Amino acid sequence: MSKVSSTRLKMIRNFEVASEKVFDAWLKPEMMGKWFFTLEGTNKVTRNNPQVGGTWEIIDHRGGQDYRAIGEYLELDSPKKIKLTFKMPEMSDLEDTITVEIKELEQGCEMTFTQLIHVAQESNWTDSEIEKALDEMRDGTEVGWNYMFMGLKELVETGEVSYKG
Template identity: 55%
Template sequence: MASISTTTLTMTRRFEVAPEKVFEAWLKPNLMRKWLFTMEHTNKIAQSDGKVGGNWEIVDHREGKDYRATGEYLEIIPPTKMVLTFEMPQFSETVDKMMVVIEPLEDGCEMTFTQEIVIPHEEGWTEKEVKKVEKEYYEGSEHGWNLMFLGLKQLVETGNINYPS
């Protein structure tokens, strides 16, 4: 692989539920299939071996194509922390690292999500081109997670997600 760089995305969200509910939504396939890189009606596969060293996989089918997201659980401390890898092999050989920390609050919990985004470089890129692509990866990831976290919030707080049309 050519050279790479990384950018770090950190997002915080509050939920009006116990930390256990948010934690389970990251580990249980029946919940993952509703929000994590997929929607319930487009999900083909949702698997999780929710232990350290275990793998997870989501396959979403949209517009005639399968989109596969996979990873490995590196650290799991219920219900407050998990560290996992994330890759989409059909797009890149890179492997991102994600950390989810869930803090209990008086009226629910707060989740802090951090993703170390690995950006592959094309040969000959200038520093300006690298910065432009890092910004695009960051903004694209932030947009995607914003949508997923809206679904996660609806799921854990109401049991349902109102998917956009």
């Protein structure tokens, strides 16, 4: 087995709704299927058992191909914290850990998203190649989450996501 290096991605987003609404969007299948790793128009499957030890699965169909994301809930503290694993088994055996912390503000709430990202190293990589791979994975992951969080914001604040895929 190859060595694994890790990097951390942290993103903060504000929402003009109560923290419960954002918390629910992470857990309710009818909401997850509109923004989390998928879009309503491309979502094929959203399964969820939101309890500690429970699992989740989303299958998104784009460009004639299915993309599958799975994970397990490690911690749930409504409406403040969700900790879960995130894995795309067809792409990697590695499993990331995501922590979502939501705090109530005077108006709305603030979500702090942290993902511990793991990257498999090639055996001959130098330190600079490892660093470059980690930076590229973190940057690419951030772009993806940024799009998802735009959809999440629209969903919780308006009830709809305008982009359907």
